[in-house]
Amino acid sequence: MAYGFSRQTYLAAGVLTVGLSLLTxxxxxxxxxxxxxxxxxxxxxxxYAVTVRPEVIPPPVGTLHRWTVTVTDAAGxxxxxxxxxxxxxxxxxxxxxxxxxxMTGSTGNGEYRLDxxxxxxxxxxxxxxxxxxxxxxxxxxxxxxx
Amino acid sequence: MGSPFLPGRRSxxxxxxxxxxxxxxxxxxxxxxxxxxxxxxxxxxxxxxxxDLLLLRSLSLSALPPPPPDRSNRVADDPEAVRLGQAxxxxxxxxxxxxxxxxxxxxxxxxFQDDRPTARGVGETTRRTMPLAGVAYAPFLFWDGRKxxxxxxxxxxxxxxxxxxxxxxxxARVIAASYRAPxxxxxxxxxxxxxxxxxxxxxxxxxxxxxxxxxxxxEQDAVTTVFVNxxxxxxxxxxxxxxxxxxxxxxxxxxxxxxxxxxxADEGAGLRLFIGKxxxxxxxxxxxxxxxxxHNTGVPPALxxxxxxALKAGVDSDAAGRLGxxxxxxxxxxxxxxxxxxxxxxxxxxxxxxxxDQPDQAGAFKTPxxxxxxxxxxxxxxxxxxxxxxxxxxxxxxxAAAYGQTELRALPLTARETEQIAAFLKTLGP
Numbered sequence: 388m389a390y391g392f393s394r395q396t397y398l399a400a401g402v403l404t405v406g407l408s409l410l411t412x413x414x415x416x417x418x419x420x421x422x423x424x425x426x427x428x429x430x431x432x433x434x435y436a437v438t439v440r441p442e443v444i445p446p447p448v449g450t451l452h453r454w455t456v457t458v459t460d461a462a463g464x465x466x467x468x469x470x471x472x473x474x475x476x477x478x479x480x481x482x483x484x485x486x487x488x489x490m491t492g493s494t495g496n497g498e499y500r501l502d503x504x505x506x507x508x509x510x511x512x513x514x515x516x517x518x519x520x521x522x523x524x525x526x527x528x529x530x531x532x533x
Numbered sequence: 534m535g536s537p538f539l540p541g542r543r544s545x546x547x548x549x550x551x552x553x554x555x556x557x558x559x560x561x562x563x564x565x566x567x568x569x570x571x572x573x574x575x576x577x578x579x580x581x582x583x584x585d586l587l588l589l590r591s592l593s594l595s596a597l598p599p600p601p602p603d604r605s606n607r608v609a610d611d612p613e614a615v616r617l618g619q620a621x622x623x624x625x626x627x628x629x630x631x632x633x634x635x636x637x638x639x640x641x642x643x644x645f646q647d648d649r650p651t652a653r654g655v656g657e658t659t660r661r662t663m664p665l666a667g668v669a670y671a672p673f674l675f676w677d678g679r680k681x682x683x684x685x686x687x688x689x690x691x692x693x694x695x696x697x698x699x700x701x702x703x704x705a706r707v708i709a710a711s712y713r714a715p716x717x718x719x720x721x722x723x724x725x726x727x728x729x730x731x732x733x734x735x736x737x738x739x740x741x742x743x744x745x746x747x748x749x750x751x752e753q754d755a756v757t758t759v760f761v762n763x764x765x766x767x768x769x770x771x772x773x774x775x776x777x778x779x780x781x782x783x784x785x786x787x788x789x790x791x792x793x794x795x796x797x798a799d800e801g802a803g804l805r806l807f808i809g810k811x812x813x814x815x816x817x818x819x820x821x822x823x824x825x826x827x828h829n830t831g832v833p834p835a836l837x838x839x840x841x842x843a844l845k846a847g848v849d850s851d852a853a854g855r856l857g858x859x860x861x862x863x864x865x866x867x868x869x870x871x872x873x874x875x876x877x878x879x880x881x882x883x884x885x886x887x888x889x890d891q892p893d894q895a896g897a898f899k900t901p902x903x904x905x906x907x908x909x910x911x912x913x914x915x916x917x918x919x920x921x922x923x924x925x926x927x928x929x930x931x932x933a934a935a936y937g938q939t940e941l942r943a944l945p946l947t948a949r950e951t952e953q954i955a956a957f958l959k960t961l962g963p
Contacts, residue, residue, distance in 0.1 A: 448818070448819070449818075449819055449824060449825065451882045451883065451886065476893075480815065480940055481893065481938065481940055482828070482893040482940055483888070483891050483892075483893050484888065485826050485827075485888060486883075486886040486887065486888050487886050487887060487888045487889065488886060489885075489886060502882075502886065503882060503885065503886025505886070507824040507825070507826040508815050508816060508818055508824050508826075509814075509815075509818065510815060
C-alpha cells in the first residue's frame with residue numbers, strides 16, 4: 388500500500404463519522420431552545436406591548452423572586468398608572484401558581500415590579516398578567532419552560 | 534461482467550477500503566446502540582445525557598446549600614440555644630403528665646419519627662409524625678403548612694390536648710424550676726410566676742382557658758414570651774438536623790466523575806423512571822426530594838378518625854388541607870409578621886405572597902422529603918399507605934380524590950417498573 392488510504396484509515400473514518408454524527412445529535416437535544424427571557428409580547432387585544440424580565444434568568448426553581456415588567460401602549464409610549472395582577476400555573480399539572488405574586492410598585496416610565504413569583508418544579512409554566520389602566524384592560528399570557 | 538470488483542490494484546485498494554469503512558460504521562453503530570440509554574442498564578456515565586446528569590446533581594446532597602437564615606428567630610443559630618433546645622426536645626416534663634417529649638414521637642434513632650400511622654401523645658392524633666432531617670429548609674410546617682417557622686411549629690403540639698396536653702403557664706414553671714440559668718443567659722430574666730395559677734393558657738380545657746382569660750394582658754404577654762422562647766430554643770436545635778449521605782448521593786458523585794454509578798441494574802432503571810416517565814421528580818425535586826409545596830394526590834382519608842380532642846382549631850382537616858392551612862398561617866399569632874417574631878417586615882416573603890383560596894389547595898398536603906423513605910413506613914398524612922409498593926400502586930392508579938381534585942394521572946407502570954422504582958427509593962438511605 389504505497390499510496391492512498393489504508394484499510395485502518397477507512398475503519399477509523401467510519402467510526403469517527405458515526406460517532407461525531409451521534410454526538411452532535413445528542414448535544415443538539417441537550418442544549419435546548421433559545422433562552423425564554425427577557426420576553427416581549429403584545430397583549431391579547433393589542434392594547435399593550437409588554438417585556439418581562441425575571442431578576443434571575445432562567446427563573447430559579449423553588450425560590451421567591453422578582454419580575455420586572457415594562458409596558459408600552461399601542462403607540463409605543465411608556466404606559467404608566469397600570470394595575471397588574473398575576474395568575475398562572477402549570478396547565479398540564481392542573482395547578483396554579485404556588486404563591487400569589489403582587490405588583491409592589493412602579494418606577495414610572497412604564498416599568499413595574501412584580502414580587503413573590505415562585506416556581507416549585509421544572510416543566511411548562513404559564514404566567515398570566517392582567518393589565519388595567521387608562522388605556523384599557525388587557526391580558527398577556529407568558530408561557531415558558533423550566 | 535459479474536465481478537463486484539473493479540479491475541486494477543488501486544481500484545482493489547479503494548474497494549478494500551470501502552469494505553473497511555462499512556465494517557467500521559457497523560462496529561461503531563453496534564457499540565453505540567449498546568450504549569444508548571434505555572437499551573442497557575443505566576449504570577454508566579455514558580448512559581446519562583448531560584441534562585440528566587445536571588438533574589441528578591440537583592437531587593444530590595452536594596446541591597444542598599446551607600440552611601436559609603430564620604430571621605424570625607434571633608437565637609436560631611446560637612450554639613447555646615441549640616444546647617438548651619436539645620435538652621427541651623427530649624424532656625418529658627414538657628407535658629401535662631410528664632410522659633411526652635418532642636422526642637417521644639420525633640424519635641432521634643428512628644429518623645425523628647415514630648413508625649406509627651398516626652402519632653400518640655397523651656391522646657390519639659390524626660396525623661403521621663413527620664421526620665425532621667433538613668426541616669430547616671421548610672418554609673411551612675405540618676401537613677397543611679399552617680406554621681411558617683420551626684419555633685411557631687413547636688408551640689402547636691405543646692398546647693395540643695392530644696399531644697403534650699399542657700399550657701404555656703405550666704411550661705413557664707418547668708423552665709423556672711429546671712432551666713432558669715440557660716434560659717436567662719439567652720433570653721434575660723424570667724417573669725415572676727408566683728402570682729400566677731399553676732395552669733393558664735388559650736387551650737381546649739375550659740378551666741385552663743378561663744384562668745388565662747383572667748390574666749392581665751401584661752401577664753399574658755410575659756408568659757407567652759417564655760413560651761415563644763421555648764419554641765425558639767427547640768427550633769435552634771432542629772435546624773441542626775441534616776440529611777445524611779446516601780447510596781444515591783455516592784452514585785451521583787461517581788457518575789459526575791465519569792465512573793460507574795455503583796447501582797444495580799434495577800436501581801439505575803428505577804432512577805431513570807423517577808426522573809423520566811414516572812414523573813416523580815415533578816414534586817420530589819431538589820436535594821431534599823421535595824418541592825416544599827402542597828399537592829392533592831388523591832390519598833383517601835384514613836378510616837380511623839381522631840377523637841374530639843384532636844379536632845380542635847389548628848389541626849388540619851382532610852377536606853381543607855392547604856386551603857385551611859394557608860388561612861391558619863396567615864392568622865397565626867406566632868407567624869413571621871407577628872409581635873413575637875424577630876423578623877422585620879421585608880423578611881416575610883412566603884407569608885406576604887401566600888396563595889389563598891386557590892382551587893388546587895383543597896385536599897392538598899405537603900410533599901414529604903423522600904430521603905430515608907424506605908426505612909419509615911407507613912406513608913402519607915395518616916399512614917394510610919402501608920408499603921412503598923402500595924404507594925407506587927396508588928400513583929399508577931391515580932384514583933379520584935375524596936376532596937378537591939387529584940393532580941395525578943394514571944401511569945402505565947409495569948410490575949417490573951414498580952419494583953425498579955422501589956429499588957431506587959431504597960438507595961435514598963445511608
